[in-house]
Amino acid sequence: MNLTAQDTGLSLPPGRSVGLLGGSFDPPHAGHLGISREALRRFGLDRVVWLVSPGNPLKHHGPAPLETRMEAARALVDHPRITVSDAEAQLGSAFTAETIASLQALFPRVRFVWLMGADNLRQFHLWQNWHDILGRVPVGVLARPGDRISARRSVTARIYADARLPSRESRRLSQMTTPAWCFVNVPMTDLSSSEIRARGAWQAAKDARGT
Ligand SMILES: Nc1ncnc2c1ncn2[C@@H]1O[C@H](COP(=O)(O)OP(=O)(O)OP(=O)(O)O)[C@@H](O)[C@H]1O
């Protein structure tokens, strides 16, 4: 990796707490915005970065082109402390553990927190080097309709039960020694990219822009 911190386009001041919300964002929607705002507040973060992924290793559908998803994400984000980034594609990493390791090497004094919806906690133990992710960064999990209970009963939740930070202490998450994770109940939005794709709304938007 010959990339510098500047090449990533991310301006992340040392000492700050930065939440990383990785996703396909195919397309981005109000649910992503909602959990990002809640993560800023509930986990006491200075910034949330949307890491628009080249592709989720566990999903088999080919996502829309990265540039189309980046453009849609930028158009949707309306918050000064939420940033949209294609750093993962620049880093050339397909897996989250690798992405986090690279970002930590580029921004050694930033306190990163991995963010995800409850659906991802349910299958987190299938991710590559998932123990390594939990060893590297605290993980903030946000409620998602239909997944609150299964997430809390997940393999990860059971194996890392002792590393769970009670939700009333969620603002301490970024300061915690790893492994640490915290599940917060937040106002939920019943939106998903797959449902939007199924409705054909994303295709219609892409057609309208000619992409
Ligand atoms: N409505 C939502 N509530 C809570 N978390 C969400 C919501 N939508 C997305 N997320 C979380 O945001 C991150 C990125 O999600 P992603 O881009 O895959 O969107 P998605 O709606 O989950 O897509 P798909 O329907 O294709 O699975 C994931 O951690 C996911 O759990």
Ligand SMILES: O=C(O)c1ccc[n+]([C@@H]2O[C@H](COP(=O)([O-])O)[C@@H](O)[C@H]2O)c1
């Ligand atoms: O690293 C892995 O093995 C891995 C497996 C599944 C998902 N992820 C990451 O989880 C994030 C959410 O994925 P998605 O497609 O549900 O939006 C995104 O950043 C993916 O790269 C990562």
